[in-house]
Amino acid sequence: MVLLTTPQQQTPLVTWEKLPDDFILPDDPVENILQHPLADALTDALGAANRIQPEMLIAANFGIVANINKKTVVKAPDWLYVPRVLPVAADVIRRSYTPNIEGEAVGVVMEFLSDSDNGEYSIRPTFPYGKLYFYERILQVPTYVIFDFYEPTLEVRRLENNQYILQEPSSGRFWIPELKLFLGIWRGTRLGLNINWLRWWDEAGNLLFWSSEQAEAERQRAEEERQRADNAIAQFEAERQRKEVFAAKLRELGIDPDAE
Known part of the structure; x- marks a missing residue:
C-alpha cells in the first residue's frame, strides 16, 4: 500500500493534559465483532503466562489522550500496552490515559484492520488526525501493529529516527522488544471461533498458552x-x-x- 506524502505542516504544539472528568468520550460502535475476541486473547495469554504486572496498563479500545494545538485528541487503539503507569485510587475507574503525566509513554498499539477507509494507515496531519500520524508523530509509539485477520496479514512498524519503518518477519513472526515476545498469526479455535488469531511466542519459540x-x-x-x-x-x-x-x-x- 502506498502512503500519500504528508503535506508540509508546522510542527504541532503538543501538551499533555489529563482528560477532564466531564469530557464525553466517543462511543463509536465496534466495527467488527471479532475485535474484542482478538484483543482479549492477546491479554489472556499474557496473564496465563504471569507476564502482566500491576504497574502495567494493557487495554482494548481504550482512549489515549493528547492535546494538539489546544485541541483534545483521543484515539482508542484496538489493543495497547504501557509498561508503567501511576496508580489510581481504589474507587477510581481509569477512563483514559494521558502519557507523560499519568505514567510512561505507550509502548505498543495494535489496530485490527477495518472495512472503513483505511483509517489505520491515515497520515492526516490535521484535526482529528490520522491514526498512523497520531501514533508516529504525536505519541511516538515504538511499535505499531496492523492486523488483517481476513487475509490474513500482519504488519509491524518500528519507530526509527521519528519515522515508522515496516519490519520483516523472522519465520513468520515479529519480535516485539517492549514485551520481549514474538508476535505471529495462528489459525485455530477459541471460544467456538475458528479464525486467524494473533499469538505470542517466547524467545525460545514456545507458544504462550x-x-x-x-x-x-x-x-x-x-x-x-x-x-x-x-x-x-x-x-x-x-x-x-x-x-x-x-x-x-x-x-x-x-x-x-x-x-x-
Missing part, C-alpha cells in the same frame, strides 16, 4: 499422573497376587514359604 489451553494441559497432566498411579497400583497388585500363587504352590509341596 491461553488460560483455557493451560487449564486443558494441566487437566491432561493430572490425568496422565492418575493413569501412572493406577498403573503402579495395578502392577503392585499383580505382583502381590503372583507371590500368593507361588506361596500356595510351596505349601502344596510341604514347604513353608514364611520359614526363614
